[in-house]
Amino acid sequence: GQNIDQPTEMTATEGAIVQINCTYQTSGFNGLFWYQQHAGEAPTFLSYNVLDGLEEKGRFSSFLSRSKGYSYLLLKELQMKDSASYLCACMDSNYQLIWGAGTKLIIKP
């Protein structure tokens, strides 16, 4: 079966760095997406990786290793507004998105 695993919840301190991991098993692979979702709101697109390596976008970076079925989202200089759930989603061979349940990130002052 197809599966996305990510931690349920993480806590970090304002100004610090946090890494949110995601492992996946899918039938085929056409890229991995990270979305941010604030409580009660819709997911908003953060990043897309299809090749191995690190993609940097301001304070947020996303890494992919296809051989390990692994990705992480790195958030630097954490701000209180970064408190949200972070969803990992993989596109399989049929171009369907397989979603993780999300990691709830709690930022403390």
Next chain:
Amino acid sequence: DAMVIQNPRYQVTQFGKPVTLSCSQTLNHNVMYWYQQKSSQAPKLLFHYYDKDFNNEADTPDNFQSRRPNTSFCFLDIRSPGLGDAAMYLCATSRATGAADTQYFGPGTRLTVL
């Protein structure tokens, strides 16, 4: 601004009373999706349309139906809502269904069933 709009943002209905949720987009995207998301769970795909080509997920209950009368609009009909259908319903669009075709979401409709 190009966007995905959902109405209403909050919908309350009674057990068994039909309800329709609406979605519109100004992105001129070919594909529209309906997802159901319950608290702390992954979004669950119910349907998607590529233009007018309708695709129903295998495990979407018959209680859920959808219409896409034109490129801009898509509707989700819940014929007889049960308590288990209380959830956030998310509409999303994408240009196509290939790799790197990012899905863009509307603000969602939170459905409460009394």
